[in-house]
Amino acid sequence: xxxxxxFKRKQKVIVVDDKYEHASGVRELVNLENDYExxxxxxxxxVAISLIKKYQPxxxxxxxxxxxMDGVNAIAEIQKLGVKTRIIVLTAxxxxxxIYRAMKVGACGYVLKTMVxxxxxxxxxxxxMGKIYLPNVLCSKxxxxxxEFEKNGNVNKxxxxxxxxxxxxxxxxxxxxSLLLEGATYKDxxxxxxxxxxxxxxxxxxxxxxxxxxxxxxxxxxxxxxxxKPKAKKIAx
Amino acid sequence: xxxxxxFKRKQKVIVVDDKYEHASGVRELVNLENDYExxxxxxxxxVAISLIKKYQPxxxxxxxxxxxMDGVNAIAEIQKLGVKTRIIVLTAxxxxxxIYRAMKVGACGYVLKTMVxxxxxxxxxxxxMGKIYLPNVLCSKxxxxxxEFEKNGNVNKxxxxxxxxxxxxxxxxxxxxSLLLEGATYKDxxxxxxxxxxxxxxxxxxxxxxxxxxxxxxxxxxxxxxxxKPKAKKIAx
DNA sequence: TTTCATCTAAATCTTTAGGTTTAGATAAAA
DNA sequence: TTTTATCTAAACCTAAAGATTTAGATGAAA
Numbered sequence: 001x002x003x004x005x006x007f008k009r010k011q012k013v014i015v016v017d018d019k020y021e022h023a024s025g026v027r028e029l030v031n032l033e034n035d036y037e038x039x040x041x042x043x044x045x046x047v048a049i050s051l052i053k054k055y056q057p058x059x060x061x062x063x064x065x066x067x068x069m070d071g072v073n074a075i076a077e078i079q080k081l082g083v084k085t086r087i088i089v090l091t092a093x094x095x096x097x098x099i100y101r102a103m104k105v106g107a108c109g110y111v112l113k114t115m116v117x118x119x120x121x122x123x124x125x126x127x128x129m130g131k132i133y134l135p136n137v138l139c140s141k142x143x144x145x146x147x148e149f150e151k152n153g154n155v156n157k158x159x160x161x162x163x164x165x166x167x168x169x170x171x172x173x174x175x176x177x178s179l180l181l182e183g184a185t186y187k188d189x190x191x192x193x194x195x196x197x198x199x200x201x202x203x204x205x206x207x208x209x210x211x212x213x214x215x216x217x218x219x220x221x222x223x224x225x226x227x228x229k230p231k232a233k234k235i236a237x
Numbered sequence: 238x239x240x241x242x243x244f245k246r247k248q249k250v251i252v253v254d255d256k257y258e259h260a261s262g263v264r265e266l267v268n269l270e271n272d273y274e275x276x277x278x279x280x281x282x283x284v285a286i287s288l289i290k291k292y293q294p295x296x297x298x299x300x301x302x303x304x305x306m307d308g309v310n311a312i313a314e315i316q317k318l319g320v321k322t323r324i325i326v327l328t329a330x331x332x333x334x335x336i337y338r339a340m341k342v343g344a345c346g347y348v349l350k351t352m353v354x355x356x357x358x359x360x361x362x363x364x365x366m367g368k369i370y371l372p373n374v375l376c377s378k379x380x381x382x383x384x385e386f387e388k389n390g391n392v393n394k395x396x397x398x399x400x401x402x403x404x405x406x407x408x409x410x411x412x413x414x415s416l417l418l419e420g421a422t423y424k425d426x427x428x429x430x431x432x433x434x435x436x437x438x439x440x441x442x443x444x445x446x447x448x449x450x451x452x453x454x455x456x457x458x459x460x461x462x463x464x465x466k467p468k469a470k471k472i473a474x
Numbered sequence: 475t476t477t478c479a480t481c482t483a484a485a486t487c488t489t490t491a492g493g494t495t496t497a498g499a500t501a502a503a504a
Numbered sequence: 505t506t507t508t509a510t511c512t513a514a515a516c517c518t519a520a521a522g523a524t525t526t527a528g529a530t531g532a533a534a
Contacts, residue, residue: 103380104387132377139376140369143340150341172511183455185490198513201492208492215520216491217454218420224461409481423521435483438522445522452490453521 010037011128012055016048016074017041017063017090026061026090029117036124045074049081056083059127061120062107064091064098072098076105086127090120096145099138109133164226168210176203177228180220247274248365249292253285253311254278254300254327263298263327266354273361282311286318293320296364298357299344301328301335309335313342323364327357333382336375346370401463405447413440414465417457 013036017023020043027038039055042048052060060078064071075087088109089102099110109123109132119135126133134142169177179189186204190197204216213219250273254260257280264275276292279285289297297315301308312324325346326339336347346360346369356372363370371379406414416426423441427434445451448459 103383106384108380126373131373132380134376134380136363136368139371143345143369143371146340147343170510180454181458183450183452183458185452186492187490195511196513197490198515199511202513203511205492205494213420214492215420215422217417217457220454220457221418221420407480432481433483434520435485436481439483440481442522442524451522 011035011059011124012057013038013059013061013124014040014042014048014051014055014057015061016043016045018043018065019063022063026120029120030061030124033121033124035128045070045077048074049077052078052083052085053081057085059124060085060087061090062087064089064093064102072101072105075102075107079106088123088127088133094138094141096141099134099142100145100149103134103142110138111135112138165211166223166226166228169207173203173207173210176200177207177219177223180204180216181223181228248272248296248361249294250275250296250298250361251277251279251285251288251292251294252298253280253282254298255280255302256300259300263357266357267298267361270358270361272365282307282314285311286314289315289320289322290318294322296361297322297324298327299324301326301330301339309338309342312339312344316343325360325364325370331375331378333378336371336379337382337386340371340379347375348372349375402448403460403463403465406444410440410444410447413437414444414456414460417441417453418460418465 013030015023015026015030015038017026020041023041023043027041030036030038036059039057040051042051048060048062051057062071062075071089071091075089078085078087086108087106088111089107090111090113091098092113094112102110109127111120111123111133112135115135123133166174175193176189179192184192186197186200189200193200204219207219208214211219211222213222250267252260252263252267252275254263257278260278260280264278267273267275273296276294277288279288285297285299288294299308299312308326308328312326315322315324323345324343325348326344327348327350328335329350331349339347346364348357348360348370349372352372360370403411412430413426416429421429423434423437426437430437441453441456444456448456450456450459
């Protein structure tokens, strides 16, 4: 197992855990390694953030207690600090949702407390070298969740079961609608498309018929709901 | 390395690659293993899909050529078939975007052609056991991309740098706005909130002032852009 | 108590929006 | 060649939206 043996300073580590004994245990474990040095403990997210701002550690070992779940927010906050600190989650929970959210907001590693201490050191090694450390089991969990999430969350609005009435619109009608989606009045549309306002009204009326709505705002809302994307956009200067 | 030794049938594999020699090579390689059997080759996505529908293989080894990038669409299509077939991507490209998109649409494994053949078999083993196979290097690439994507793509609309004028709205104004967001006319709002239409107009005008817009549709669009969420919704029966 | 924000609503007005009908021009399709 | 679809636009109308001013009621804050 290659370690960062080059004559560099020790990697500065901060341990965040609301249970002091836990933090101490981790501290001792990490301090046994030559390459790492725990420079501080933090009992909660706020303290952790100020310590990180102050010391700019290389790595944060962060305990996340599932029930509260604000550990994830803490990670997100730390990311926003703009420091190069990398975060490894150290938790008792292998919950797929937790893994997903932690990784999403920028965690670089995820280690279970039930795992042997060697894994923690491995995580430190990998992460300090700029890699992501996610044990296979957890990686699988992550992807299960991720793929499920993408399937349901990013529902393709263009076919949500119901018929997409937008398909019936002609090109011109789509052009008109896309301008309405920018908040244009009929007069604006007329000016933009070089047609008379009457013509605009005709188009708009046809749009209403096809979308089965009775108003401009409703048409706009329908379009947004169905994920309307104008094909070619006329640039207004 | 534990393999699925239990007295089960061989895992049925289909190889998808537009280069026949490639497919043949993979076929021979896989057929050397006792646990797997390549039952068909496909030269393109369409053929692959009909073969999958017909044979319902356990695993598909799919080549993806970066330039075209419709391999990802093919994976998505296969997912929609509702078969339990699992897909392993086999490609020459370790592009982060490609990895991300392939995994997103449901790939279960990702192997580079430059990797040794043992890795391919490892991938087959892992995936056939229901796990995800993503070598560490690729895993890191994925997460780099994923985290970057979540940072930029899922911008929190509530603070996108610009001031959120929605904050200035009073409760009543928010109620009115939320009804407008459902496509309500002023009359509708008046009926819904048990106030006169004149009052509605007053509120709406105040909303316009605060949101710095001049029209209902624009107000609605502003609200949607800023991720407006009505606090308490009055239920209309 | 006075000020201030909020919600209410009237009166009066102009401007858009929307409905309906009719119809000319064009180009593609049958 | 005759439909058919599409885009155009007029005339004429009603309804809705929006601007502006004024003002009463309430309740919280100073």
